[in-house]
Amino acid sequence: MENQIGKLNSTLAQLKECQDVESKKKILDETKEVQDFLMMHPSLKKEIDQLDPNEGFVIKSIIAVGEGDTVFRGWETLMDLLPKIKDFAKKLLDVETFYDSLGGIIGYHLTVLKLIDGASPAEVSKGKMFLKPPGTDISEENAALNELVVNGIEALSSMGEIFPIGGAGDRLDLRDPETGISLPA
Secondary structure, eight states, X not given: OHHHHHXXXXXXXXXXXXXXXXXXXXXXXXXXXXXXXHHHOHHHHHHHTTSOHHHHHHXXXXXXXXXXXXXXXXXXXOSSHHHHHHHHHHHHHHXXXXXXXXXXXXXXXXXXXXXXXXXXXXXXXXTOOOOOOOOOOOSSOOHHHHHHHHHHHHTGGGOOOOOOOOOOOGGGOOBOTTTOOBOOO
């Protein structure tokens, strides 16, 4: 994680020096994460290259933080991909704007990584822990997974769900390091 934090710190510092989105895109294009991902997915690169500069920048931000494989899993099965990517990019532009004070998508991701990495034993003992939730990997079909799906469908009539869908994010206690002013979460 330290290596990823270091890379993102460097990338974010370079991005903050840029005056325009084209310069920012060029910096992201030079990162190993973006280069490797787009080399492995040339047809997706072709679609991303058709986006306007702001849209291309936010899509490449997702790739630069290492989430390209997760976000674009299964994209090759979609028909008429460009409109879907443009729609996704427009939503990401809202996120980029909202977290501008942290450095946009990349700054937000970096902040979360630093919080996870920086949890001291004292904080952990106070209940501040970052654990991966339990779950079943459903990315590869197998007999056990099929059985779980069937059991789940059969149990739908007796199931109830609770969806936590938001919060103020005040437990993150995000603050500007110089002014101490609270930042958006």
